[in-house]
Amino acid sequence: MKKNLVMFSVIAGCVLMSSCVSKKSLENCQAENQKLSENFRDMAKNYQDAKEQLAASTARMTSLEDQLAQQKKDYAALQGSLDKSLANAGQNNISIDKLVDQINESNQYIRHLVEVKSKSDSLNLVLTNNLTRSLSKEELKEVDVQVLKGVVYISLADNMLYKSGSYEINDRAAETLSKIAKIIKDYKDYDVLIEGNTDNVPVNASAASMKNIRNNWDLSCLRASSVVQALQNQYGVDPKRLTAGGRGEYNPVTSNDTEVGKQRNRRTQIIITPKLDQFMDLIGQAPETE
Template identity: 60%
Template sequence: MVKRINIPMMLLSLIFVSACGVSKKTYLALETQYKDLGTLYQKGQVDLAESRARVKSLEDQLEQERKNNQNLREALAKLQGTLDNSISQNSQGNANISKLVDEINASNKYIQHLVNTKAKSDSLNVVLTNNLTRSLSREELKDVDVKVLKGVVYISLSDNMLYKSGSYEISEKAGETLSKIAKIIQDYKDYDVLIEGNTDSDPISKPNIRNNWDLSTLRASSVVQALQNTYAVDPKRLTAGGRGEYNPITNNSSPDGKARNRRTQIIITPKLDQFMELIDQAPESDTTEANAVGL
């Protein structure tokens, strides 16, 4: 908890004490204490602002996931409405209706399973993001952006922290940050990891690099190999890809915009085979019999 310090009152007290004829030693001690308290106050203000920013980011993520869950619930309600209308509007073809009811019930269970699976995935994503953010220092957070978009965790790393200037070789400065990210990846073994390189629009002028496609792909490959060789991440979980200058997050008209576009993203997603298993579980529909009962 940051205590508020009344700087004007402290200054007034110092002036009063000085006027009363205190010794120079006492005055200097009080002056030093005043400066220390001022520094502590400023640091407390910075820490408070950072904490509020993190809370706001997590609240935004939570609100987005609530909206996504609401959409799934609405789809479930719509499907249930179709079942109710089918039963009320059809008085014949009991056998067909019975089968249709079974299919709709199966669809309801499937949708509910999707809702539960997504809720579990969302919870894991929030925990993963929180764990990673807490492990990074204040200085590292200046070069690392962590967010969750549509159920996928994106870790964006600035190129000035990650690579040597104009190169695809990873700098010594990036080692500690990558080790923390690698630990998170190791803790969540049911997730695949895509490393995606991005550049600005300035053409590269290196004899061994043809263009920005090459540069972005080589940088992604460097991160993949560091995760595998230095931090023992299973290479079967890793994919390296480059998008060159064609996936900007802002325009390249200013140095700041170019710096933001020069980034490498570590994208953490549930494994593809888990999605395929969910698709295989989807109930088959019989459109012929559905037409037979007037739907």
């Protein structure tokens, strides 16, 4: 009996050991299978990426080939034009030296224009800086100075320049106009246009100070004329350099729908530009062409 029990125990142990070994082998196989699956997915992704890169490279190469073909075509067209031009030059006995001289003259003229423009831009910048430095902080609140396309614009609010509802210059504007006049006198090679502007509200013709004014055209012109006469008579600006003009309500800088907008549109601009005859002289200096 004891012997049989021992044999049974041995057999049971063997069975249990065999079962443990089989389970461990199965787990190892599963782990290896999972690793192989992950490797396969990685390889598949790498393959797809490489495929896409190859397609992109192929497309780029095709585009470059098209560009090269177009450049070859353009080069051939240019070569043909050159050959034709040379043939025409030979047929018409055109002097190459004369063409070179004309090109050189044109280049010199262009350089001259660039130098003049650079000089004008520099002078305008200096003029603007000098004017801005001469005005006080309080004056700068009512005076706007800008340089646009080589022209200096000084914009003054109407309530700073004129008596209420009038075109007469008030006492408060005297100091500001004297500073602007000094800058104008310092730059003798510049012409000065005084331009009056209004909002779109019709003038009150029944007011005592407005009885001779029919509309905003009259008001803007008279205000510009008042500034011109003040610059001439009180501050000694040469009247030959001055022009007075009015644009009425037809040159607004913003909408007249608000009181703030109307206030901005009621302004007088002092526009300082290089003299026109200087530019006409430059045009006259342009090289002649045949």
